[in-house]
Amino acid sequence: MEKFKPLPSLPAPVKTTGIVGWLRSNLFSSPLNSVMSLILGYIVLSLLIPAINWAFIKADWFGTSRDACTSGGACWVFITSRFSQFIYGFYPETEYWRVDTTFVVLAACLAWLMIDHLPWKKWVSIFAVFVFPFVAYVLMHGGHFGLMEVETHRWGGFMLTLVIAVVGIAAALPLGILLALGRRSQMPVIKSFCVVFIEVWRGVPLITVLFMASVMLPLFVPQDITFDKLLRALIGITLFQSAYMAEVVRGGLQAIPKGQYEAADALGLSYWRSMSMIILPQALKMMIPGIVNTFIALFKDTSLVLIIGLFDLLAIVQAALTDPKWLGFSTEGYVFVALMFWVFCFGMSRYSQHLERKLHTGHKR
Amino acid sequence: MSSEAKKPQAHSTMPNNKPLFWNDPEKRALFFQALLILAVGGAIWIIVDNTLANLEQRGITTGFDFLSKPAGFGILQSLIEYNEQESYGRTFIVGLLNTLLVSGIGIALATMLGFVIGVARLSHNWLISRLALVYIEIFRNIPLLLQIFFWYFAVLRALPTAKQSLSIGESVFLNIRGLYIPSPVFEAGSSIILIALIAGVIASFFVARWAHKRQDDTGQIFPTTWVNLGLIVGLPVIAFFISGSPVSLEYPELKGFNFRGGITVIPEFLALLVALSIYTAAFIAEIVRSGIQSVHHGQTEAAHALGLPHGRTLKLVIIPQAMRVIIPPLTSQYLNLTKNSSLATAIGYPDLVSVFAGTTLNQTGQAVEIIFITMAVYLLISLLISVFMNWYNKRMSLVER
Numbered sequence: 001m002e003k004f005k006p007l008p009s010l011p012a013p014v015k016t017t018g019i020v021g022w023l024r025s026n027l028f029s030s031p032l033n034s035v036m037s038l039i040l041g042y043i044v045l046s047l048l049i050p051a052i053n054w055a056f057i058k059a060d061w062f063g064t065s066r067d068a069c070t071s072g073g074a075c076w077v078f079i080t081s082r083f084s085q086f087i088y089g090f091y092p093e094t095e096y097w098r099v100d101t102t103f104v105v106l107a108a109c110l111a112w113l114m115i116d117h118l119p120w121k122k123w124v125s126i127f128a129v130f131v132f133p134f135v136a137y138v139l140m141h142g143g144h145f146g147l148m149e150v151e152t153h154r155w156g157g158f159m160l161t162l163v164i165a166v167v168g169i170a171a172a173l174p175l176g177i178l179l180a181l182g183r184r185s186q187m188p189v190i191k192s193f194c195v196v197f198i199e200v201w202r203g204v205p206l207i208t209v210l211f212m213a214s215v216m217l218p219l220f221v222p223q224d225i226t227f228d229k230l231l232r233a234l235i236g237i238t239l240f241q242s243a244y245m246a247e248v249v250r251g252g253l254q255a256i257p258k259g260q261y262e263a264a265d266a267l268g269l270s271y272w273r274s275m276s277m278i279i280l281p282q283a284l285k286m287m288i289p290g291i292v293n294t295f296i297a298l299f300k301d302t303s304l305v306l307i308i309g310l311f312d313l314l315a316i317v318q319a320a321l322t323d324p325k326w327l328g329f330s331t332e333g334y335v336f337v338a339l340m341f342w343v344f345c346f347g348m349s350r351y352s353q354h355l356e357r358k359l360h361t362g363h364k365r
Numbered sequence: 366m367s368s369e370a371k372k373p374q375a376h377s378t379m380p381n382n383k384p385l386f387w388n389d390p391e392k393r394a395l396f397f398q399a400l401l402i403l404a405v406g407g408a409i410w411i412i413v414d415n416t417l418a419n420l421e422q423r424g425i426t427t428g429f430d431f432l433s434k435p436a437g438f439g440i441l442q443s444l445i446e447y448n449e450q451e452s453y454g455r456t457f458i459v460g461l462l463n464t465l466l467v468s469g470i471g472i473a474l475a476t477m478l479g480f481v482i483g484v485a486r487l488s489h490n491w492l493i494s495r496l497a498l499v500y501i502e503i504f505r506n507i508p509l510l511l512q513i514f515f516w517y518f519a520v521l522r523a524l525p526t527a528k529q530s531l532s533i534g535e536s537v538f539l540n541i542r543g544l545y546i547p548s549p550v551f552e553a554g555s556s557i558i559l560i561a562l563i564a565g566v567i568a569s570f571f572v573a574r575w576a577h578k579r580q581d582d583t584g585q586i587f588p589t590t591w592v593n594l595g596l597i598v599g600l601p602v603i604a605f606f607i608s609g610s611p612v613s614l615e616y617p618e619l620k621g622f623n624f625r626g627g628i629t630v631i632p633e634f635l636a637l638l639v640a641l642s643i644y645t646a647a648f649i650a651e652i653v654r655s656g657i658q659s660v661h662h663g664q665t666e667a668a669h670a671l672g673l674p675h676g677r678t679l680k681l682v683i684i685p686q687a688m689r690v691i692i693p694p695l696t697s698q699y700l701n702l703t704k705n706s707s708l709a710t711a712i713g714y715p716d717l718v719s720v721f722a723g724t725t726l727n728q729t730g731q732a733v734e735i736i737f738i739t740m741a742v743y744l745l746i747s748l749l750i751s752v753f754m755n756w757y758n759k760r761m762s763l764v765e766r
Contacts, residue, residue, distance in 0.1 A: 026491035033490050040492050189398035193405065203747035204740045205704035211722055212740070215732040219419045220412045300508040307711055314511055321518070330519040338507045338515075345506035 055335075066326060078329045079336045082320055086336070089156015089311055095148060098139045099159050105132065106166070114351075133170070152230040156311035158340060160230075164237060164302045164312065169295050171238040176245025181275065183250055194246070201243035206301055209236045214308040233305050241298050248290035252283035285359055292352035296345050303341075313337055416733065423730075431729045432457070438724055440715045442631050453725050460720035461742060467637055467716065468703040474642035475702060476695075479649025486654045497650065504647040510708055512644055517636035517712045527623055536616050544630040545617035554611040561604035562597070569593035633714035637706065645702045649695065656691035657683065688761050696754035700747050707743075717742060 014020060027037040058073025069075035088096055109128040112118055143149035182194035213236030218227055256279055264274030306315030317333045320326060386392060420427060432454035439449055443459040486497035530540035538545040576587035617627030660683050668678040710719035722739045726732060
């Protein structure tokens with residue numbers, strides 16, 4: 001008798017593999033799905049092709065005035081010819097290097113802290129928190145060390161957007177942590193003060209907070225003190241964001257098991273020691289995605305400062321659109337601003353998702 | 366007397382473990398709270414003192430008397446009678462109603478759009494789920510103010526003039542001045558339709574109760590939804606024809622340079638509404654997706670094993686459980702939408718902030734009172750929405766036994 005010899009297994013049916021298989025299972029799995037796919041595919045193509053045509057193929061990229069726009073597509077000349085104003089506002093052109101240096105240092109610090117396995121993280125973070133703010137202020141505002149003074153009303157564009165967002169979050173985070181701790185405190189007066197503070201700022205729109213900051217803050221201080229417009233906006237944004245931050249921190253604190261608090265008490269640690277050495281490090285680790293989300297919200301909200309007359313990226317593009325030499329290019333302008341904001345916000349949200357996966361370790365079984 | 370003498374005796378064998386004054390948690394708590402009260406009180410006192418001095422120096426009167434003075438400026442859109450002789454108090458009401466109108470319609474639109482996109486995101490059709498993802502990622506990551514500007518300045522400003530209006534069936538017109546839709550005209554006898562509608566609603570309530578009881582008694586399911594739909598829609602329609610069709614539509618007509626008749630929706634309202642709905646719907650879609658995904662697939666399998674058809678599984682098993690996850694974050698989105706409607710001021714839609722904290726503040730200069738009223742109103746709206754949603758949440762929440 002011949003020995004049993006298994007035949008090699010047949011390849012999977014063509015219907016389930018390759019492009020055909022993918023199409024069958026993902027686009028044409030049922031008659032209804034097929035119809036929907038065809039209709040949607042037609043709509044998408046009929047929108048996408050003219051859009052690509054407008055933005056790339058028929059677009060004009062080079063030139064100095066609107067006369068260069070002859071192809072009938074998007075006129076990116078409007079953006080390129082005003083690019084430096086959109087980025088730096090009315091900052092003097094010879095001093096651009098100061099802004100660049102500040103943001104390069106900031107980006108380097110952040111990158112150092114974000115990339116794993118780099119040494120001296122502790123020293124970098126100490127530099128970023130305690131030294132960098134003064135360096136940044138001296139560099140950008142000037143007036144010391146022979147640097148020309150550039151008053152804040154000449155700041156604008158994307159640079160101002162970044163300044164407001166970074167200062168806002170850096171100031172709101174510690175305030176938010178204090179408020180969250182206060183909200184969970186046993187002391188009734190402190191607790192109710194924090195609850196009222198948080199709920200009031202969370203219950204009103206940011207615009208009214210900015211109005212309040214710009215109209216009422218000057219009334220609150222003696223006549224002879226003048227408040228910088230940017231500083232007023234920053235105070236308003238910080239108060240507003242700290243309330244949101246406090247709720248994020250509270251979520252993190254609530255997620256710490258009670259045993260951790262009890263263990264800290266059992267070790268005889270004082271309140272501040274147990275918070276700073278046991279509870280907050282764990283809570284902050286869990287809260288990083290929430291903090292990044294708050295930062296994204298703040299980053300988008302910076303555009304509201306145009307209502308109180310500060311020229312952030314959106315405001316400066318909006319102002320450029322009313323220039324009689326460049327009337328009728330609002331779509332190009334808005335697409336540019338949208339792209340700038342989108343790249344930053346999307347990048348941050350992807351980073352927060354990455355962190356969520358990376359940090360999802362200790363509490364996973 | 367003797368007990369006092371005895372007490373230290375009893376503790377004499379143990380070390381004195383009474384903490385020092387500044388280490389006693391209770392006393393320290395009292396001290397810190399007193400400190401906070403002093404600090405806050407002091408800050409308020411300094412602020413009030415400075416403010417009063419500053420106001421006096423600038424010659425601004427305090428108090429709420431300005432509310433009854435005539436405003437003297439026109440408002441683009443008002444839901445109630447308003448003209449320039451009316452008081453500042455009336456401008457407040459007009460602005461508030463406009464805010465409520467745009468947030469109310471915006472919430473309804475954003476919820477519908479958000480649910481559709483959220484469900485589409487979970488579709489097995491690759492194209493549909495990808496399109497939903499693209500929608501969410503685009504609109505969530507672009508500032509709302511920019512979206513409002515885009516719709517207002519780039520889209521609505523590019524519409525044709527009144528003469529070349531875009532139209533649907535010669536009854537709805539869209540041009541640079543806004544959207545023109547037919548308005549209903551109620552003639553004598555139209556109250557019968559309203560009565561029929563109320564009767565239909567009441568009847569459907571009883572039908573639902575009866576059907577529920579019948580299902581408890583006999584196990585038979587009555588098609589409540591269809592019968593009730595027939596009652597609520599059918600009765601008014603019958604009443605409409607019996608009473609000799611007393612409701613008619615007034616169509617907008619082009620007369621001279623503009624449309625007359627019908628309802629005019631101003632472009633500021635349209636831009637704000639579209640931007641708010643599209644922006645918030647992106648967030649709602651993600652909430653809906655996470656809510657549906659949070660219901661374990663075993664629930665669907667169990668329902669199917671019990672013999673429930675697909676629609677009933679969705680209605681009775683999946684959606685009630687998903688709603689528990691969805692409602693709390695949905696509430697925050699409703700609040701956000703209402704608060705974000707204040708961005709109206711950037712394009713000149715006459716909402717509360719634009720009319721009251723904008724024009725009225727500039728004319729009267731009474732910043733303290735006006736900002737205070739505006740913030741208080743938004744706080745109140747926020748509280749009302751969250752109280753209502755919390756009540757709804759409690760009603761829907763899991764009953765643990």
